[in-house]
Amino acid sequence: MPALPAPGAGQVNEVWWISVIKALVIINLLMLTFAYMTWVERKVLARMQLRYGPNRAGPFGLLQPIADLVKLIRKESFFPASAVDILYIGAPVLSAFTALAVFSVIPFGPGWEVNGWTINGEVVNVPISLVLIFALSSLGIYGFIVGGWASDSKYALLGSMRTCAQMVSYEVSLTFAVLGVVIMGQSLSLVDIVHKQAETFWFFGPQFVGLLIFFIAGVAETNRPPFDLPEAETELVAGYHTEYSGMRFGLFQMGEYVNMITLSALAVTLFFGGWYGPYAPLGPLWFLLKLAVILFVFMWLRATLPRLRYDQLMRLGWKMLLPLATINAVVTAALVVAL
Amino acid sequence: MALAPERPRIYEGSRIPSPVPTMLQVPPDLRGSEDLLQVNFGPNHPSTHGVLRLIVDLHGEDVVGLNAVIGYLHTGFEKNMEAKTWWKAITYPERIDYLSFQNNELVFVLAIEKLLGLEVPEKATWMRMCLAELNRIHSHLVWLGTAALELGSISMFWYCFRERDSILDLYEMVCGARMHTRYFQAGGLAEDIPRGFFPDAREFVDWMPKAVDDYEGLVDKNEIWLERTKGIGLLSADDAIALGQSGPVLRGSGVDWDLRKSEPYLAYDQVDFSVPVYENGDVWDRYKVHMDEMRESTRIIAQCLDRLEGMEGQPWIADDRKVVLPPREELQTSMESLIHHFKIVTEGYRVPEGEIYVAVESARGELGCYVVSDGGPRPWRVKFRAPSFVALEATATCMTDALVADLIAIVGSLDTVMGEVDR
Numbered sequence: 060m061p062a063l064p065a066p067g068a069g070q071v072n073e074v075w076w077i078s079v080i081k082a083l084v085i086i087n088l089l090m091l092t093f094a095y096m097t098w099v100e101r102k103v104l105a106r107m108q109l110r111y112g113p114n115r116a117g118p119f120g121l122l123q124p125i126a127d128l129v130k131l132i133r134k135e136s137f138f139p140a141s142a143v144d145i146l147y148i149g150a151p152v153l154s155a156f157t158a159l160a161v162f163s164v165i166p167f168g169p170g171w172e173v174n175g176w177t178i179n180g181e182v183v184n185v186p187i188s189l190v191l192i193f194a195l196s197s198l199g200i201y202g203f204i205v206g207g208w209a210s211d212s213k214y215a216l217l218g219s220m221r222t223c224a225q226m227v228s229y230e231v232s233l234t235f236a237v238l239g240v241v242i243m244g245q246s247l248s249l250v251d252i253v254h255k256q257a258e259t260f261w262f263f264g265p266q267f268v269g270l271l272i273f274f275i276a277g278v279a280e281t282n283r284p285p286f287d288l289p290e291a292e293t294e295l296v297a298g299y300h301t302e303y304s305g306m307r308f309g310l311f312q313m314g315e316y317v318n319m320i321t322l323s324a325l326a327v328t329l330f331f332g333g334w335y336g337p338y339a340p341l342g343p344l345w346f347l348l349k350l351a352v353i354l355f356v357f358m359w360l361r362a363t364l365p366r367l368r369y370d371q372l373m374r375l376g377w378k379m380l381l382p383l384a385t386i387n388a389v390v391t392a393a394l395v396v397a398l
Numbered sequence: 399m400a401l402a403p404e405r406p407r408i409y410e411g412s413r414i415p416s417p418v419p420t421m422l423q424v425p426p427d428l429r430g431s432e433d434l435l436q437v438n439f440g441p442n443h444p445s446t447h448g449v450l451r452l453i454v455d456l457h458g459e460d461v462v463g464l465n466a467v468i469g470y471l472h473t474g475f476e477k478n479m480e481a482k483t484w485w486k487a488i489t490y491p492e493r494i495d496y497l498s499f500q501n502n503e504l505v506f507v508l509a510i511e512k513l514l515g516l517e518v519p520e521k522a523t524w525m526r527m528c529l530a531e532l533n534r535i536h537s538h539l540v541w542l543g544t545a546a547l548e549l550g551s552i553s554m555f556w557y558c559f560r561e562r563d564s565i566l567d568l569y570e571m572v573c574g575a576r577m578h579t580r581y582f583q584a585g586g587l588a589e590d591i592p593r594g595f596f597p598d599a600r601e602f603v604d605w606m607p608k609a610v611d612d613y614e615g616l617v618d619k620n621e622i623w624l625e626r627t628k629g630i631g632l633l634s635a636d637d638a639i640a641l642g643q644s645g646p647v648l649r650g651s652g653v654d655w656d657l658r659k660s661e662p663y664l665a666y667d668q669v670d671f672s673v674p675v676y677e678n679g680d681v682w683d684r685y686k687v688h689m690d691e692m693r694e695s696t697r698i699i700a701q702c703l704d705r706l707e708g709m710e711g712q713p714w715i716a717d718d719r720k721v722v723l724p725p726r727e728e729l730q731t732s733m734e735s736l737i738h739h740f741k742i743v744t745e746g747y748r749v750p751e752g753e754i755y756v757a758v759e760s761a762r763g764e765l766g767c768y769v770v771s772d773g774g775p776r777p778w779r780v781k782f783r784a785p786s787f788v789a790l791e792a793t794a795t796c797m798t799d800a801l802v803a804d805l806i807a808i809v810g811s812l813d814t815v816m817g818e819v820d821r
Contacts, residue, residue: 108556213437217456217802284550285622288803295802365622366550368803369459 073179082163082182089162093316094124100358107362128309136305139210146209151303151310154202158317161195164188165324166250168334168342180250180334180342187247192325193234196280200226202314207299218298221288221369228376229279229286235384236272239391240329249325253333263330268387270330272380274356277322279376282315283357285364288372323353422464422794424455433457439805441470448816450790454805461800466793471820479780483746484510484584487777491767492578494782495818497540500533501760503582505767506780508663509756510584513749513771516716521709522586527664528599528702529572529581530758531695535606536565537761538688538695542613545685545810549626551617561609564602571595584747585722586715591706599703606696610689627682631796631808634679641795642788645763646687647812651679657759669701681811688813721747746775762786762813786818 098113098120105112113120138147168180185191200222207219240262244252256262263270279286288298295301300311327333327349336345367375428434440451449470455463475494479487488510491502504526511518543558566576571592573581581588617623633643638651648655656673658666674690676683715722723742724735741747751773757766766783789812796808 104552108553109560110556213435217435217437284552287550362553363616364551365546365617365620365626366803367622368626369801371622371625 073177077176077178078182081178085162085182086159089159089317089320090313092320093313094128096316096320096354097127097312098124099354100361103355103358104362107359131306131309134305136307137302139212139302141211142302143209143211146205148307150202150206150209151300151307151314152202154199154206154314155310155317157195157199157202158314158321161192161199161321162317162324164191164249165321165328166253166333167324167346169340184248184250188249189237189241189247192321193230196318196321197230199314199318200230202311203299206303206311210299210302212302214295215299215301218295218301221295222282222299225282225286225288225372225376226280228373229276229380232272232376232380232384233276233280235381235388236269236276237329238384238388239266239269242388242391242395249328249333253328253335256332257335261330261332266330266387266391268383269391270326272384272387273326273329276376276380276384277326278357278360279372281319281322281357283319284361285366286372287366288369319357320350320354323350323357326353420466420791420794422461422797424463428457428462431457434462436463441467450809450814450816450819452793452805452809454802456802459801459803461797461802461805464794464797464805466790468787468790468816468819471816473817473821475821476780476782479777481776483775484749484777485742485746487780488582488584489578489580491782492580493817494821495760495762495765495784495786495815496577497537497815498533498761498765498818499578500529500582501758501765502782503580504530505756505758505760505765505782506769507582507584508758509754509767509769510749512754512756513752513769514584514721514747515750516585516718516721518586518716519713521591521706521712521714522716523664524702524705524709525587525591525714526582527666527669528699528706529569529579530664531698531702532565532568534695534761535692536562538692539565541688541761541810541813542685545807545813546617548806548810549623551620551623554613554616557609557613557616561606564605568595568599568602571598583715583722585718586713588715590714596703596707599699603696603700603703607693610692610696614689624682626803626807627685627811628680629678630681630804631684631800631811632678632680632798633792633796637795638679638792641792643763643792644788645759645761645785645813646684646691647789647792648763649673649675650684650687650811652677657757657764661757663756663758666698669698671695671698681807684811684813748773748775749777757783760785762789762815762818782818782821784818784821786814786816790814790819 101123102112102120104110113123116122116126163182164185166179166181166184170180171178203222203226204219207215207222240252241247243262243265244255246252246255252262278284282288300308303311324346327346331349334342334346336348424434435456437454437456438451439454441449451467451470453463453465453467454461473493475490479490482490488503488506491506492499495502510516539558539562543555543562546552546554546558569579569581570576572595573579573588633641633647633651635652638648638653643651644655652675654673654675657663658671659673671694674687674694676686719734719738721742724732724738728735729739749771751771753768753770755766755768757764759765763785764783765785768779768781768783769777770779772778792812793809796812797805800808
């Protein structure tokens with residue numbers, strides 16, 4: 060195993076244009092991952108449901124995401140006459156933007172040295188990256204709420220009301236669940252937390268409760284089944300994006316999937332040692348592998364579980380997850396101090 | 399002209415409340431409140447079965463008012479049947495309840511046979527029973543798949559449709575059509591049972607209980623499914639009877655009433671099966687009734703197959719040339735057969751004057767057929783007692799203290815087919 064860089068290293072010694080290029084690469088990779096996530100999800104779901112999934116566009120339906128993109132772009136972007144213009148158009152942009160921006164602080168590799176130039180394993184390494192992530196994802200909620208409200212439809216309004224309540228409730232648990240990791244890693248920087256895990260052990264063991272809460276709250280936070288109430292199609296047609304079509308709908312969808320990827324990446328970083336593997340320093344490949352496993356669990360859940368009811372969702376969030384997360388954080392703190 | 403006496407508000411000694419509570423009224427303290435949101439669920443909505451429209455008053459997530467609007471699928475089947483000969487009208491009932499088609503066909507054919515006083519060969523009776531039970535499973539499978547889909551358990555739909563498809567394959571083998579078979583004729587069956595039917599049907603009978611176990615394995619111990627169904631949409635036994643419920647809804651409310659047991663038709667008195675009854679009257683109990691009925695139906699089919707396999711070579715339709723089409727090969731050689739064939743196909747057979755009500759237990763409950771004949775070649779009047787229509791009346795009663803999500807679960811659990819409601 061190569062020598063570990065000192066905590067906080069790599070914050071300043073990267074040239075700005077390398078960061079710009081890296082940001083471009085990461086965003087495009089992320090979009091590509093999102094596009095092929097939809098393909099993988101449809102394939103996985105189909106296989107679990109005795110179907111074939113997309114298999115017409117290209118070999119194994121591999122061109123399906125591109126076909127979908129072309130279709131969404133060419134489709135008329137229907138605009139309800141009574142919608143509030145700026146908010147209606149801005150909402151999907153906001154949710155897609157924040158979703159993409161969050162990924163900038165996720166470390167995916169140890170950093171490299173090429174021709175004397177230092178390249179870090181993340182786009183930016185801010186010392187408070189965890190706080191930044193939660194701040195940005197809270198901002199992203201506005202996209203869903205405002206979008207649903209501005210489209211002036213009853214279904215959309217109900218959907219955004221649900222989104223509002225659900226995301227606010229689960230974000231609390233999500234944050235509390237991470238506290239244990241922060242205490243054990245003794246840092247808010249994701250890079251430091253990964254290094255700490257490499258030095259000691261991966262946190263999914265000691266922080267098992269935290270991981271469970273984090274994952275459940277994360278599924279709720281990304282509106283994925285069984286917590287997909289905001290867009291429960293059998294109840295609210297399509298929830299907050301009922302009145303959206305074309306690429307605006309596509310942006311919402313992108314925001315949601317990218318959020319899912321980010322959350323899985325965060326889980327990998329916080330609980331599964333980031334880019335470190337049990338053997339062979341493969342760096343980003345290990346990261347991708349772990350990411351894929353967690354994303355698969357998301358899809359698996361969708362194929363298996365029925366949807367929760369609104370009050371049950373709230374009960375689970377406030378009466379079970381939050382107390383558990385709090386206890387977990389307190390116990391972790393006590394143990395860290397004691398040992 | 400004497401005026402009709404004014405209708406009493408509540409009938410003495412009757413449990414039927416008047417007016418029947420088919421609407422959920424907004425409580426007085428909430429009327430005109432700004433917090434109320436009136437939302438249309440349907441007629442175009444992902445979760446309504448077909449084209450049911452529910453006008454729902456929402457107070458937050460609570461359903462406080464409910465008004466069901468029906469008639470979007472009214473096709474005038476009953477009126478159309480009056481213009482068709484008895485022979486041709488058989489195709490119509492199947493399309494009324496498009497999931498429980500074989501039972502609908504059966505009830506009309508039984509009515510014709512009773513008016514005609516026609517004896518049906520034993521083989522036809524047992525085959526009818528076999529197909530009616532297959533059809534019950536088919537209908538329950540579609541119900542389970544869509545109801546689970548509405549609760550968000552999306553995979554169940556495809557698992558159910560796998561078994562449904564093998565049932566449809568059996569139908570296809572028997573009569574060429576996958577749905578709306580028109581296999582039952584007045585007097586018996588349209589054709590003999592193909593030999594390949596038995597091994598395939600056996601295979602299905604062996605497989606089906608395992609499939610039901612699979613479905614139950616998927617949801618029965620699932621905490622979310624339990625929370626979504628237990629204690630939701632309560633319908634007490636008294637209410638269920640007062641609202642005229644039948645079938646799984648009634649049996650889910652703890653009333654042991656099944657026409658197959660209480661007034662056996664076909665040969666139901668000669669087969670061994672039990673009627674599942676659950677006490678609580680919630681969505682969960684209705685779900686359990688459906689699951690158990692699928693198992694029981696499989697048992698009945700196995701017994702039918704045992705009998706039918708020993709009946710090879712026996713007649714499958716009554717030998718009454720005035721009603722039943724002559725065999726195809728006779729048309730080349732027999733003048734009388736040709737005349738009979740021509741008369742039945744063009745003019746149709748005549749049914750003696752009279753009226754009759756026949757009821758069978760379809761997949762959704764008591765399916766009744768009231769037929770009046772004026773002695774001509776066409777029915778003078780046909781009226782169906784549709785169990786779906788009756789079940790829909792219970793929606794408002796089930797809906798007390800329900801949330802939006804429960805609304806979907808409850809409407810789903812009542813198992814209404816809009817084609818049958820609107821007819």
